[in-house]
Amino acid sequence: MNRTLLYFDDLKIGDTFHTATHTLDLVQIKAFAQQFDPQPFHLDEDAARASMFGGIAASGWHTAAITMQLLVTSGPPLANGIVGAGGEIEWKAPTRPGDVLQVHSEVVALTPSRSRPDRGLVVLRSDTSNQRGEILQILTAKLMVARRPG
Amino acid sequence: MNRTLLYFDDLKIGDTFHTATHTLDLVQIKAFAQQFDPQPFHLDEDAARASMFGGIAASGWHTAAITMQLLVTSGPPLANGIVGAGGEIEWKAPTRPGDVLQVHSEVVALTPSRSRPDRGLVVLRSDTSNQRGEILQILTAKLMVARRPG
Numbered sequence A, B: 001m002n003r004t005l006l007y008f009d010d011l012k013i014g015d016t017f018h019t020a021t022h023t024l025d026l027v028q029i030k031a032f033a034q035q036f037d038p039q040p041f042h043l044d045e046d047a048a049r050a051s052m053f054g055g056i057a058a059s060g061w062h063t064a065a066i067t068m069q070l071l072v073t074s075g076p077p078l079a080n081g082i083v084g085a086g087g088e089i090e091w092k093a094p095t096r097p098g099d100v101l102q103v104h105s106e107v108v109a110l111t112p113s114r115s116r117p118d119r120g121l122v123v124l125r126s127d128t129s130n131q132r133g134e135i136l137q138i139l140t141a142k143l144m145v146a147r148r149p150g
Helices: A026-036 A045-050 A060-074 B026-036 B045-050 B060-074
Strands: A016-023 A084-091 A100-112 A119-129 A135-146 B016-023 B084-091 B100-112 B119-129 B135-146
Touching: A016 A060, A026 A060, A026 B060, A060 A084, A060 A100, A060 A119, A060 A135, A060 B026, A060 B060, B016 B060, B026 B060, B060 B084, B060 B100, B060 B119, B060 B135
Parallel strands: none
Antiparallel strands: A016 A100, A084 A135, A084 B084, A100 A119, A119 A135, B016 B100, B084 B135, B100 B119, B119 B135
8 A cells, every 4th residue: 555644735624544453462561460460350261250350351452552552553643753742542352362442533623733834633533443343442632643744 | 568459349549559659661561562562662773763752652551551560469458459440640741761650549529339339439549650750641540449348
C-alpha cells in the first residue's frame, strides 16, 4: 500500500483509518503483565477465574500498547509520526487470550496551534475492537501533527 | 513494610501514596519501542536529535506501563488490586534514558457505586516524576475498589 504522508492540513474531521490486526495470546499477556502489571488476574488462571474478570484478562496498558503498535505500523501515516500529548482512555471490556485486535480511528477535532505555527492539535478517537466487533478500549488522543511546510 | 490491604471504605480524599523508584535505561526504552512504538525518536539517536524531542525519548506508553508497575508493586495496597476503568493521561515532558521514575498519588474523588454495592469508584491522580522532581506524566485514573465486606 502506498502510504502518502499526511500533514495537519491534509486532515478533515470525520476522516477514518483502519489498522491491520494483532492476535494476542496467553504468552504475550503473561509476559507483559510480569513486567508491568503483575496482578493475579493477568497471570494466573485460577486466580483470574475467582476475580471480577472471571478469567485471564490482558492488562489495560497492554491493550493500549498494542493499540499504539497498530497505529504506528498501519494507522494514519502522519508526517511527523504519532506523537501524543495525552488523552482519555476507557476500557470497556476485558481483552482475552485469542483476541484479534484491530483499531478503527476517526478525526474528531482539528486545532491549529497559536504558539507553534508549524503544527496543529488533532484529536483522534481510536476504538480497539476484537474479532467479534466488541469494543475493548476507546482512546481519545491529542496528537501533535506537523503542518505542511511552505 | 507491612502493607495492610485497603478497601474503598478506608480511603479519604487527600490520602497520598508514594512508590519505590524505577531506573529507565536506553536498552529498556528501545526494547519497549521495538515491540509497541517503533518510531525513530524512540529507537535511533540521530533521528531523535533531529525530531521534536531533541534526543531519545521513551514511548509515553512505556512511561504509563512503568507507572502501573510501580503502582502495583509499591503503590496503594488496594484489597482487590489496581483495576482501572479508564482515565486521563497527560505527558508533560519526555522521559529520557537514565531517568529514575517515581509515582506520587493522591485520592481526589470517592463515589460509592449505586448499581454494585460491593464496590466504589476512586479517582486517583498519579504524578510520575524523575530524579529532578520534574513531572513527566499525570495519570488521573478511575479505579474500581472493593468495599469492606460485612
